Amino acid sequence: MIVSSGFLSVMVSVALTITIIAPVILIFLWIKDWIKGQLW
Amino acid sequence: MNNIASSVLDANTGWIILSVFSLVWIFLGWYWGRKVKKLDDFMLAGRNVGMSLGIATAMATWVTSNTTMAAPQLALQLGIWGMLGYSLGSVGLMLFAPLAKRIRQLMPNGYTSGDFIRLRYGVTAWRVFLIISLFYGIGWLISLGMAGGVLINALTGIDYRLGMTVILAICVTYTLLGGLRAVIGTDFIQTIIILVGVVTLAWLAIDKIGFEPMHAAVLEERPELLNLLMPAAIMFLFNNLLFGVGEIFHSNVWWSRAFAFREGVGFKAYMTAGIFWMPIPIVAGFIALATPALNLNIPAADMVGPMVAAKLLGFGGAILVFIVVFSALASSLDSLLAATSDLVLQDIYRGHFYPQASKEQLRKAARWIVLFLGVITWLLCLPRLTTLASLLYFTGAFVASTIWPILAGLYLKRASSTGATVAMLSGTCIGLWSYFAIGFYVAALVSAVISMSVVLISLWLKPEHFEWAKLNEKTQQEIA
Numbered sequence: 001m002i003v004s005s006g007f008l009s010v011m012v013s014v015a016l017t018i019t020i021i022a023p024v025i026l027i028f029l030w031i032k033d034w035i036k037g038q039l040w
Numbered sequence: 041m042n043n044i045a046s047s048v049l050d051a052n053t054g055w056i057i058l059s060v061f062s063l064v065w066i067f068l069g070w071y072w073g074r075k076v077k078k079l080d081d082f083m084l085a086g087r088n089v090g091m092s093l094g095i096a097t098a099m100a101t102w103v104t105s106n107t108t109m110a111a112p113q114l115a116l117q118l119g120i121w122g123m124l125g126y127s128l129g130s131v132g133l134m135l136f137a138p139l140a141k142r143i144r145q146l147m148p149n150g151y152t153s154g155d156f157i158r159l160r161y162g163v164t165a166w167r168v169f170l171i172i173s174l175f176y177g178i179g180w181l182i183s184l185g186m187a188g189g190v191l192i193n194a195l196t197g198i199d200y201r202l203g204m205t206v207i208l209a210i211c212v213t214y215t216l217l218g219g220l221r222a223v224i225g226t227d228f229i230q231t232i233i234i235l236v237g238v239v240t241l242a243w244l245a246i247d248k249i250g251f252e253p254m255h256a257a258v259l260e261e262r263p264e265l266l267n268l269l270m271p272a273a274i275m276f277l278f279n280n281l282l283f284g285v286g287e288i289f290h291s292n293v294w295w296s297r298a299f300a301f302r303e304g305v306g307f308k309a310y311m312t313a314g315i316f317w318m319p320i321p322i323v324a325g326f327i328a329l330a331t332p333a334l335n336l337n338i339p340a341a342d343m344v345g346p347m348v349a350a351k352l353l354g355f356g357g358a359i360l361v362f363i364v365v366f367s368a369l370a371s372s373l374d375s376l377l378a379a380t381s382d383l384v385l386q387d388i389y390r391g392h393f394y395p396q397a398s399k400e401q402l403r404k405a406a407r408w409i410v411l412f413l414g415v416i417t418w419l420l421c422l423p424r425l426t427t428l429a430s431l432l433y434f435t436g437a438f439v440a441s442t443i444w445p446i447l448a449g450l451y452l453k454r455a456s457s458t459g460a461t462v463a464m465l466s467g468t469c470i471g472l473w474s475y476f477a478i479g480f481y482v483a484a485l486v487s488a489v490i491s492m493s494v495v496l497i498s499l500w501l502k503p504e505h506f507e508w509a510k511l512n513e514k515t516q517q518e519i520a
């Protein structure tokens with residue numbers, strides 16, 4: 001059962017999208033914690 | 041080798057990058073270490089870590105150099121399932137989320153995973169668990185130290201021993217200076233670097249080769265890598281899932297964070313970290329599928345990631361992959377050093393030899409133990425023992441045997457000490473047998489199945505009745 005290039009591209013594209021969003025959310029949360037004085 | 045010599049960094053560039061990052065991490069370790077006054081500050085970052093740092097430290101610790109180097113290696117060896125199987129390592133983080141919440145509730149004054157086993161199951165199970173946990177901790181440290189040496193050697197030509205020594209020395213130094221505060225603080229920066237780096241590499245690989253040519257070349261030269269019914273790869277998938285769960289459930293790296301996070305943070309931090317971590321092995325690993333399209337000859341499977349990056353992106357790619365893997369390496373090495381030293385301090389030094397030690401004495405001893413562990417790791421890394429993935433999966437038999445005793449111990453009052461001890465011992469032994477008799481990809485699977493069976497049988501044959509309040513050691517001491 002060989003996967004198609006379409007399957008490969010969808011799988012990698014979904015993974016890439018989440019990996020692009022992750023640092024944006026992390027920085028947003030850091031700023032939020034920092035403003036509230038709740039970093040640690 | 042296909043023109044790799046012209047693609048890698050020269051030693052001088054390698055030393056410049058190493059020096060810059062070393063200074064940054066050590067400075068930050070010192071900066072955050074200034075506020076470390078008490079034992080809880082050094083071991084658990086003051087038990088008040090917030091959401092952003094919580095998510096980042098869970099992610100960074102789980103994104104090891106093994107993720108960034110072994111994910112491409114596994115994609116090259118096991119194809120699509122290699123990447124997907126590795127990404128299932130994130131399930132461990134997500135499953136640990138409710139456990140982190142419960143651990144914080146049951147043990148608000150706890151320090152280590154060893155504390156839990158001792159209080160829940162008694163001395164015999166505690167000692168068996170310590171052997172497993174310390175073996176795993178040292179095994180993972182060796183794996184990370186070796187990865188550092190291999191990476192530096194592959195990308196810059198700097199001698200393996202020299203590179204490994206430098207990376208270990210940097211991590212030991214800033215962990216010594218700042219304890220878990222330094223570890224968690226640097227983890228945030230390292231997480232951002234890793235994410236940006238792997239996205240850039242994958243993006244440029246797609247841009248330079250494209251999915252169609254990459255797929256066509258793999259189909260022609262290595263069609264088995266695209267086969268969803270590759271038997272060994274399917275076994276690997278389940279094995280890796282259980283390995284990840286076992287690693288996280290038992291390891292003090294994750295327990296110490298559960299104790300360190302502010303109340304209410306643990307569940308959300310681990311769950312979010314799992315979701316964000318899941319795609320990373322796919323993004324980092326799929327570039328190995330470019331090997332046939334690039335007509336690259338890979339001399340050692342664990343070098344495929346850096347070699348593809350260097351071939352694809354030349355000087356810039358080599359620098360980028362170096363920085364990413366260096367960050368991934370440091371973020372895991374420091375966490376493991378801190379958590380393993382906590383385990384040695386609390387469960388060996390205090391638990392076995394010096395039970396009356398004051399917190400101030402323990403705080404001083406903690407630094408010596410970090411240094412001691414660094415030296416031991418360095419000595420064991422000097423000979424390059426085996427490939428990275430093989431070493432990593434050797435420990436699978438050990439860690440998977442702890443999943444069910446920990447789970448049952450946290451949620452079921454009936455779970456017994458004898459059952460937990462026999463489950464860990466039998467799971468480890470039979471898992472190790474399967475590692476040698478069948479292959480690395482079944483060790484954790486066999487170990488977890490055996491351990492689960494023993495725990496279930498013991499719940500039925502020899503149930504106990506445990507009082508949850510016994511896990512709150514401070515309350516118990518106050519009552520006494």
